[in-house]
Amino acid sequence: MKICFVLPHFYPYVGGGERIFYDMAKGLAQRGHKIRVIARNVGKEYLGHKKVEGLDVWYLPWKSMFGHPLIPAGDLEEHIAWCDIVHASIFTPAFPASRLARKYKKPSVLTVHEVRGAKWFWAEDIVHASAFWLYEQFTCRQPFDVYHAVSQATKRDYLKYCGRKNVVCVYNAVNEMDTSVAERSSLNLRDYFSLGENERIFLYYGRPGQTKGIYVYQEAIRLLRQRNVDLTDIRFCFILGAEPVKLRKRFLNSIRKYGLSDTVLVRDSLPREDLCRCILQADYVVVPSITEGFGLSALEACQMGKKVISSTGGALPEVVYGDCLFFENRNSGALADCLQKVIQKKDAAFSHVPERSFPYEAMVDGIETIYKKLLRKKRQKDETHKPAPAHL
DSSP states (O other), X not given: OEEEEEOSOOTTSOSHHHHHHHHHHHHHHHTTOEEEEEEEOXXXXXXXXXXXXXXXXXXXXXOEETTEEOOOGGGTHHHHXXXXXXXXXXXXXXXXXXXXXXXXTOOEEEXXXXXXXXXXXXXXXXXXXXXXXXXXHHHHTSOOSEEEESSHHHHHHHHHHHOOSOEEXXXXXXXXOOGGGGGGOOOOHHHHTTOOTTOEEEEXXXXXXXXXXXXXXXXXXXXXXXXXXXXXXXXXXXXEOSOSHHHHHHHHHHHHHTTOTTTXXXXXXXXXXXXXXXXXXXXXXXXXXXXXXXXXXXXXXXXXXXXXXXXXXXTHHHHOOEXXXXXXXXXXXXXXXXXXXXXXXXXXXXXXXXXXXXXXXXXXXXXXXXXXXXXXXXXXXXXXXXXXXXXX
């Protein structure tokens, strides 16, 4: 079959969604399907029609707003006319891809990485939350034949907030973490944070975004202080992204405001091999996210054998495994209880969850099954509406 992917970004753009679509497209191509990917250009090097790992990719110079490309329908028309299946990703690809799929009577699929709905108001002021909610509603309510959710949590949220049927869960594919990546780094986590050998490290890594739960985490640490928990040899280490700039600055200011600078340490983001090495050297990984469509970084920590303290936000309970400890989402008191339990009981505080896996074959099988059902349904519909032969 011929498949046209309409995406905001594609390889070599770095991101979880981009990685998933890259693997999906490659897996489908290896099964003999013809693939076209239409996405925004990545610099001057990736502009125009390129061959990427045998895939036909059109990198187009779309303008963007707030990081989302503005996609002219005319740039998609010839490709959607060519294909058998249209497969788009939220957000901005949804409207033009859906409109053209209907125009050319092509079966269509929308991949939904996450739906926040009312949860926008958990992390944004009412003006921004209302705007984001309206935009998400506009995007997610575009008429597609199937809505592909990347987790059961995302499927539940889609049904709850968007009211669409035909939502199918096919998990993202994640290879077992190759810890040899960390061997290419000589970075030492304790040196990076200027720590002694006897200090226990609770590590957070990621963006300083509201939805990542860092303020829930900060309040939990403040509660530990109020409870007079002994934090003498405890360090809460944050490898924190530079953006959003305002939120990072606000977090740093709040750490100083509450007098936590002696136990809460913040450093800048690292290249992947250095970050992997730091994760391996941490005692515990903390994932306080209040929303997660899938939870890739949490899963990678589990794959590296780390003990994980995680919220119950979004899909995290679906992907976290190994030695783990869950706390109620957005509940800083519950997180403080977990941290205190680990500080006092160490490894005995954790429960064991059986290993989970998300193989590539399962993802490609799931997506291919969606396509086959849609094409079979289309053939049946075409046969039903075929005019009867004229009598001689």
